[in-house]
């Protein structure tokens with residue numbers, strides 16, 4: 575079939591397999607161009623099919639020749655209906671890994687469930703024995719709690735007061751004023767339950783209980799802080815409470831891994847265009863201005879540049895892992911540079927529908943958004959027939 579982007583609101587309902595393959599190949603090329611990383615050799619990535627998790631899987635495999643197991647929740651294709659992007663990304667990743675002689679197997683299902691944890695543990699037991707790195711990169715709006723069966727939904731809301739500020743509809747370029755109502759009390763609890771650290775700790779406990787973590791194993795989860803401009807809706811909002819919880823959980827996990835000398839880290843990453851961040855009001859305007867400034871300064875990065883730098887310059891240098899005063903790894907350092915933030919803040923005050931295409935990187939935003947779904951890659955012929963029924967080799 576001929577596959578075109580089909581938009582509904584802020585999501586795209588279709589994905590292009592050839593574009594997804596191009597995305598994966600580009601990331602592999604980048605990692606290879608930066609040289610070998612003396613990193614982990616047996617790696618479990620939870621949330622491995624898109625965004626930071628996919629880049630983590632690629633960096634482990636093609637930067638350190640690691641065997642990888644990836645867990646994710648993606649929609650397989652059906653006749654006449656495309657898969658979700660992470661399905662095609664993983665199909666392409668496994669193909670490239672196989673060609674390079676690297677072990678790669680994948681599990682598609684709900685990572686919050688006991689059943690998917692058990693499947694993953696069994697696969698590690700059978701094929702790898704133990705893992706020495708666990709990357710936790712889930713982003714989900716919902717979690718069915720495995721012990722209670724209760725469905726929790728996360729929300730992106732300010733806490734306390736209504737928050738009003740500028741935002742942009744990146745499809746039309748229209749800048750407008752938006753107001754977001756504050757959370758209700760159970761919104762905070764629910765968001766912490768979905769995006770906080772409980773499930774990360776459950777994974778690590780389950781792995782450890784079955785002796786599947788190698789001595790000195792590392793685990794890393796991803797967080798975000800951001801500037802004062804977005805604070806009310808992000809870091810001081812409901813999602814920020816979940817990130818506080820995630821960051822606190824790192825210390826508890828490290829404590830629980832003392833006897834194997836293991837360590838848990840949170841890495842604070844930079845703001846990037848993803849399906850999730852496009853849906854948060856205010857954030858797309860911030861990102862389009864941030865991209866403009868960071869590109870002009872020559873310090874713009876995507877997920878692969880971020881994770882490659884995280885591995886090569888933070889996690890696997892052979893020296894102690896550098897952290898901030900709260901024990902967090904920072905690869906948002908360039909985003910948060912004072913000169914960069916001052917420039918973004920000045921542009922923020924000026925931004926209007928009329929000037930945003932000029933003073934912001936609306937084009938870069940849109941391109942990154944389309945790229946998430948495998949569209950808008952130079953080397954792909956979108957007029958050609960594409961086979962939507964692509965298999966992930968390790969999934970029957």
Ligand code: NAD
Pocket residue numbers: 620621622623624625626627645646647648660683684685686711712713714796797798842843844845846847848849850851
């Ligand atoms: P993403 O949406 O690209 O990736 C999410 C992954 O989780 C996918 O592989 C998806 O299949 C998987 N997933 C979702 N629900 C699942 C479930 N129930 N079971 C199994 N797999 C499931 O998201 P991302 O932007 O890469 O985010 C990953 C982490 O990085 C999050 O913690 C996020 O907060 C953090 N982060 C994001 C940004 C940003 O700007 N996007 C910045 C800093 C940190």
Ligand code: NA
Pocket residue numbers: 621622623624625626627628711712713
């Ligand atoms: Na991810």
